[in-house]
Amino acid sequence: MTPSPLASFLRGGGAQEAHGAASRSCSPQEILRRLRSAIPGCPVLSEPEELRPYECDGLTAYRETPLAVAIPESIAQVQEILRVCCALRLPVIPRGAGTGLSGGALPRSGGLLLSMARFRKILALDPLNRTARVEPGVTNRAISEAAAPHGLFYAPDPSSEVACTIGGNIAENAGGLHCLKYGLTVHNVLAVKILTPEAELLTLGAEALDSAGFDLLALFVGSEGLLGVVVEATVRLLPRPPLARLIVAAFASVDSAAAAVGKLIGRGFVPAALEMMDNLAIRAAEEFVHAGYPMDAAALLLCECDGPPEEVDEQIALAEEQLRESGAYFLRLSCSEEERLLLWKGRKSAFPAAGRMAPDYYCMDGTIPRRALPEALRRIARLSAEYGLPVANVFHAGDGNLHPLILYDASRPDELKRAESLGGRISELCVELGGVITGEHGVGVEKLDQMCIQFRAAELAQFHRIKDAFDPEGILNPGKAVPLLHRCAELGAMHVHRGTLPFPGIERF
């Protein structure tokens, strides 16, 4: 059985730890004094009651108390903070809104939490060029709101869009309901300004389709705070489609709904969104928001088509035909914007709604090739029975991005551990089916062990070399996203040659 991610995180099995021990030779008081004198006027919280709100991110089961929380408001202040931390070799954990679900912004005991919450200015909006230049603490939704008067929007729409910030979206390469058609964060960010751990300001990417030199922008997006701190982002804006309509299709079996997904995409058009909910999720959502879903359905598909009206009509006709052929016994098409939003409301409320069915839930994230969807769902159902924990499935079916929701009760002995173990098995299933252990939530501390299954030692070693190329002292978000090779070896998930890992240059033991 996979050990608890937090336990492993605390035993220090993540990406390299801060190499030096200088910070240990400095008292907490002395560290705070140095920080405060470097950035006069910038809040540096250190009282227990001030630190409490920062103890966790969206992966709420895990908590740590940082030494302090700094809340700078200028690039110069972040640079000063990084210089102090670099000199002290003090771990720095960057944080946006703290809505991440894999523990990427989990603080580190004795480390500094760097909140970018005060960087919330929209610096420029260029409707002709269709770009927005924003500070990292601007929320995802705020960008679309600012672009709306020009008929434009920012496409990635994670379900936390009201709260989550573009800096965090970049760190985790956030997706959302509509990334099937419009891509993930990496496809919608043109350039970023970052600070390296040594406080050097770099510009990655450009306002052009291609950029010269190595593509450090794409490398940076999704790097989970390990390579630098975003201080500015230029994002692409898209014209808002004139019309969007949603079809809700009900199926008598999960299998036929899952099979319909591949067939629908195989028809040659890409819906704006293609979501799936199983019966547990349907019932939870319907009882919660009364969207009008058929409660008896084994599975629903929600298929949105957007674009010019003629194109939408044609896609709707094609989709309805295919859904019927695939066995849908009930179809409902939104006939107004109000109806479309109501039908979406059920889907969007499914997570909190499922939360009403059990005291706790654990939201997983993995991606599989579309053709493996029926098998994946069958096997998740078997695993759910094996562990005796209900699993609701509400997910981005179109791009094969699963979000199994494991329901449990943390007050019962061992249930959290069982939920985590079941989650680990589901991640491993994704890899077995040719998929990956994350779709849009990132690895964080949650999926460190699964990284050992996803990648071979050669690839993990290359990740460490990349980390070293940006952060030689290892002060930025240590312990996250990339497991140490010895951790994988201890898990038995990696081949070890004659007692030595294949990359002695990286690590010996």
Next chain:
Amino acid sequence: MTPSPLASFLRGGGAQEAHGAASRSCSPQEILRRLRSAIPGCPVLSEPEELRPYECDGLTAYRETPLAVAIPESIAQVQEILRVCCALRLPVIPRGAGTGLSGGALPRSGGLLLSMARFRKILALDPLNRTARVEPGVTNRAISEAAAPHGLFYAPDPSSEVACTIGGNIAENAGGLHCLKYGLTVHNVLAVKILTPEAELLTLGAEALDSAGFDLLALFVGSEGLLGVVVEATVRLLPRPPLARLIVAAFASVDSAAAAVGKLIGRGFVPAALEMMDNLAIRAAEEFVHAGYPMDAAALLLCECDGPPEEVDEQIALAEEQLRESGAYFLRLSCSEEERLLLWKGRKSAFPAAGRMAPDYYCMDGTIPRRALPEALRRIARLSAEYGLPVANVFHAGDGNLHPLILYDASRPDELKRAESLGGRISELCVELGGVITGEHGVGVEKLDQMCIQFRAAELAQFHRIKDAFDPEGILNPGKAVPLLHRCAELGAMHVHRGTLPFPGIERF
């Protein structure tokens, strides 16, 4: 005046050279003996007449003779070659079809040219998942041909598509006529298998929208052979649009055509292609292939719309309206597939056609924000007059990717040097206008000096760290793509503090 790129390349000013000197202590005969004994049965060419075809790539003005050319046919053979070269610290220059235009596959005197021409198998084609798994020597066109029976195609379409290989496309992040709508190579490759210089096999990317860990795939695409050798690629296939129609619009001034581009895109749809030709290019093309272009036009726009017929009709109507409003005095719409191909033939023949107007031509490549198009074209015209060399403009206007074609006569004293210098000025103009020095051809040896203008020392230093993270001995394609900091300092293009570059860890002088 910018010195000749080749001259600078030969004086050793590119990305780090092979660090060691072991290869110098080994005679050419001994190197050849070791190579041949490591890969029995694999051709290792070393006779002068055998080497001649490999002396240059598409940047034909520059030639070098390698020590030898190896033409392996299996991954194991490439691994053996890399092991020998690594041990000898012998430079290895990977080569696809050699159609690149920036000298990325220019051999190195005394180094090994690694031809991947025999890796030409299509390993798998999955119509349901819409992917193809291919060897790196498969041509771009061959992938689309294999996919055609399933109604699918591979989208990037560089003008060398018949000859160029997917391995080379990945190295240079190739684009093409239709990348405005369908993206560059990086947007259409899902995963690659590469060999590191130490012969380690790595898988980068996955058959999923997102992948865990750092995005090494995006980093690798466009890395110009500096980070590894592609030995397999999995690419995305797209459904072939049911209909495509082309509008040719003629303008009485370059300015109004250039302005029309921004307005057209501003209307909220993305044409499948949006190309521009100026009068010099129009005349050359029309006299060559008789496509029916109006010879008196100052500029043409070629706007292709594709998709379902209703959508195409709607886009055509919108485009025609906008083109007229922008001052087009002549519009022609293709009414059959034959007519569409004929109208494209002029554009596609423009480079060879322009070649008939002067003994030599030099094709530049840079990208600017769309809004800067009118100014860019005005200033290129002024530079052309200043240097006394005609410049024809035929380019991907929709994504601001310029391809000025400088016409010259290499037999006249100094004209090659003047053409290169003019090219350098055009690249610098792109940077000044907020653009980048390459759109799809790469930096190679051609634009090393312009990299010093595009990037600050901090960013170049980060590129070198990335190179070191993959190729610590610096044996892969040394001297290409990323200039050494001292070279930039010598050019006066980089700020030097008190006689020391800001990154002494990277380089001291």
